[in-house]
Amino acid sequence: MTKPGVRALIRDRRYRMFWLGQATSTLGNQVTVVVLPALVVPTRGAGMFGLLLAVESAVMGVLLLLGGVVADRYSRSLLMAVADVFRIIGVGGFLLFASHGPVAPLLIAAALTGAGAALYEPAHRAALAQVVSEELRPQANAFDASTKRVGGLIGALLAGVLLSGVSPPRTLLIDLATFAISLVTLIWLRLPRIRLTADVPEQGLRAVFTEARTGLVEVRRRPWVAAVMLQGTAQVFFLFGPNYVLVPMVSQQRYGIEAFGWVSAATFVGSVVGSVLGAKITSPRPGLWAMNALAPCLMTPVCLALDVPLWGFCAAVATSSVGVGCFMVLWYSSLQNEFPNHVQGRVFALEALASFGLQPIGLAAAPLLVELMGFTPFAVLAVIVLLTSTYAVLAVPGAVQLAAPKGEDNVGQGAALTANT
Template sequence: MSTIATLLRDRRYLAFWAGQVTSVIGNSIGLVALPALILPARGPQAFGVILAAEAAASVLLLLAGGVIADRYSRSLVMAVSDVVRVVGVLGLIAFGARGPLWLPIVAGCLLGIGGALYEPAHRAALPQLVGPELRQQANALDSSTKRIGAAVGALIGAGLVTLLSARGALVVDVATFAVSLATLLWLKLPRVAETEAGKGMGAMLGEARDGIREVRRRPWALVIMLQGTVQVFFLFAPNYTLVPIVSQERFGPAAYGWLSASASVGMVLGSALAGRVRTRRAGVWAMNALLPCALLPLCLAVPVPLWAWCVAEVLAWAGIGVFVVLWFTALQTEFPAEVQGRVFALESIGNFALQPIAIAVAPLLALTVGLPVFALVAVVVLLATTYGVFAVRGVAALRSPADDGVDLAAVR
């Protein structure tokens, strides 16, 4: 029997997986519907403020979300997250296009708060449902099907906005939360904390410090989190901003759709491949998989044909898919269950804290120094951070052994 069939035969895992894929589809519907609702009524500046409020609330509260995920039942925390986000979406339906601007800003903050609760609990919940022998395959299935779900949700969202309205599409988004909520309430995962949590802000801050301490005790994990921060700031966030601009200038508005679809295909293929990887050097696989990402800034700087750019997107995002599955599996395996919420919160902070700044400054920076110089810097940063982390023991295996025995020449 295949691994996927084995996973899906488990009713508890199946409920968790189906509920969360449905939620991803709903989120993608919302991403398409939100600009269609707000931009015509309030303009791009207000739309940007609402998105910034959501992002700021999420980043600022992620570590608190990790603490909460480690204190209480993770399925319950995710259910509360769904309720908070439903209230946020209902607020956008009611006030996104009319009324004082502060009302949709508050709704955006609620979406961010819900996301801060959801992300750490979701990643930390999976090991409670899947044993170590199937964890990597479960992460691969989760990553690939969510990417497919996001693409399907975007298509559904576009159709709903056209056939109904932006508000009608957001109502469907709310309905998907109901599916997720039902599965989470049925699961009733037990809390993992062995002792009663202290009360008050001081106790929560102490638990946050404990989570940071757990990461610092594993330098291989800390350095890869820092690697993610640097690469997001210098490579992935700027690429996210510049690809639609450059592709439209070269090939017209339809090009970005082809490039986005290629990235989705690559992520699905890479995630599926990662589920089959059997190696004691998961870190070597993960870092080498990131190498094709160097093609992304080069495609911005060099006028390659659209088909070649699409191939580069497939290769790069396939590598990212491999990295994500191996990395998440390593964190779920290495860290004790009772701190994983905080660990995944810190991982998300590393990836997202500086992303809004990078998105804002990337076009200005590229315009100032020129795309060729920008691309060269991005490639150098990618290569240096991808292979520089092997100087830290444990990176090659994505674990904390007594002696890695890393042969850096062989790694390169």
């Protein structure tokens, strides 16, 4: 039997609308990423810009689990629409207060964008599994990853072009317009909430913690999922988080200020290629493919330590991005297939916390560690952590298949669902 392909995905009207909203939102977000420092730094200084990023990241981290609980209680498209409203208000606050005026509204704007992201991310991952059938999820996840990379690249280029001839506040209006488009698509989509047959949600803060704990229990019942999540924690802290700081720093110091543009382009291209490759893998052992895809990521810290030519540096980051893109498609598809739909919001919230909870610390610590240890010892440490954490998880039952071992009953998989999907 032939596996459904991309054409089947594109013919799905609901997926097209879902994709359109996500694509426009991604483009607009990247415009804000480029424009915000141009608004804040000249008048308020780099310290204020860093504080805004810290507030946004902190609020997102604190509210992620709540976002997962809410995504499993209510319509995920409605929750994504609410998240867009939060971010519209936040971007509006940047527009009004980024350059001048009181600081408090500016910090509130950053908190609102962080809260919007915390609500949006778990709902988005879980909603994708609700929109498309199981056999189309690898293609949908590949499209999702590629859209984020391509949309981010187009948004950055668009912002750069507009900033050369248009004022930063007017350029920021593009983000507001993209959120409006996203809102329209989500309101049209109107996904029903996923619920158990006899499910009547409790109310109050205690109920939120109870439901969050239920998501944690679901993950603990699948040790291979917990193992891969812990793997992500280690790798983000020692490798991917530091790379986020060190790659632009080294590329500019070693090759010139314009070099990071080439490095960024190589990263985007590699991610798209990796996502496409991940969607094409049909092996009964996708976990082995996913871990082998991550292994070449060691090339980036090696090239940070060695004085390679620019083309070699670009090749290294592109290869790493291919591996990450491939891994993400296989990983997200496995989670969407493994867990009952009514707990996926909480599962993806836990996945985001595990993968990126330590990233801010890694970002802050990387330059200090490099200064203390030197690039070569730090690169050796990163390579050891990468290879050890990548292949150690394969010893956990289920990790090779990215699925529960045969004969084990997934709790909740057989529960009756009432959803007009």
